[in-house]
Amino acid sequence: MASNDNAPAATALGMTFDCADATAQARFWALALGYVRSPPPEGWETWEAFLADQGVPPDEWSDGAAIRDPAGVQPAISFLTVPERKQAKNRLHLDLKVSGGRHVDTDERTERIDAKVTELVAAGAHVHEHHVIQGHLDHVVMLDPEDNEFCVV
Numbered sequence: 001m002a003s004n005d006n007a008p009a010a011t012a013l014g015m016t017f018d019c020a021d022a023t024a025q026a027r028f029w030a031l032a033l034g035y036v037r038s039p040p041p042e043g044w045e046t047w048e049a050f051l052a053d054q055g056v057p058p059d060e061w062s063d064g065a066a067i068r069d070p071a072g073v074q075p076a077i078s079f080l081t082v083p084e085r086k087q088a089k090n091r092l093h094l095d096l097k098v099s100g101g102r103h104v105d106t107d108e109r110t111e112r113i114d115a116k117v118t119e120l121v122a123a124g125a126h127v128h129e130h131h132v133i134q135g136h137l138d139h140v141v142m143l144d145p146e147d148n149e150f151c152v153v
Contacts, residue, residue: 013075019146022079026065028145029077031123032096038066038076086147094150095139106136113140116152 019025030036044050051061063081098116099109117127117140124145131138139153 014078015075016078016080017148018082018084019079019148020081020085021146022065022081023062025079025144025146026067026077028123028125029079030067032120032125032144032150033067033069033074033077035067035074035077036070038068090149093148096150096152099139099153110137113137113152117142120152 017025026037040047040050044053048061052058064078066076066078068076096116099112102109104112114137120142121127126143126147128141128143128149130140139151141149141151143149
């Protein structure tokens, strides 16, 4: 197959979440997703050096945080401190797919979901509701430490 040198490059996907405490949210979601703190951009030894070179005042250095998949497969996620609080239901949410899928034995699926829910509650999340389909747990809707909805499936 011939390459098309005129084809546009794929768009890289990153997500940014507005929040009240970027550092705390990054720490929670790194645990939830198995992510790690993102290193500073190439060419800078530290985030502080990068931010200083970009003219960001030191009192704003904690206004952002970034995490990434250590394998580099999943999208990077950034967190940005904003002054306003969350005011409505999320229009987009993350699904943490830990159960293995509906083809997995329902007891095993429930055990996997419950284990992740327990881990996340210990990290500051809250259970919002359990969704049961045909008598079996399908997924759990949770709220992160800043009340953003997500599901453990």
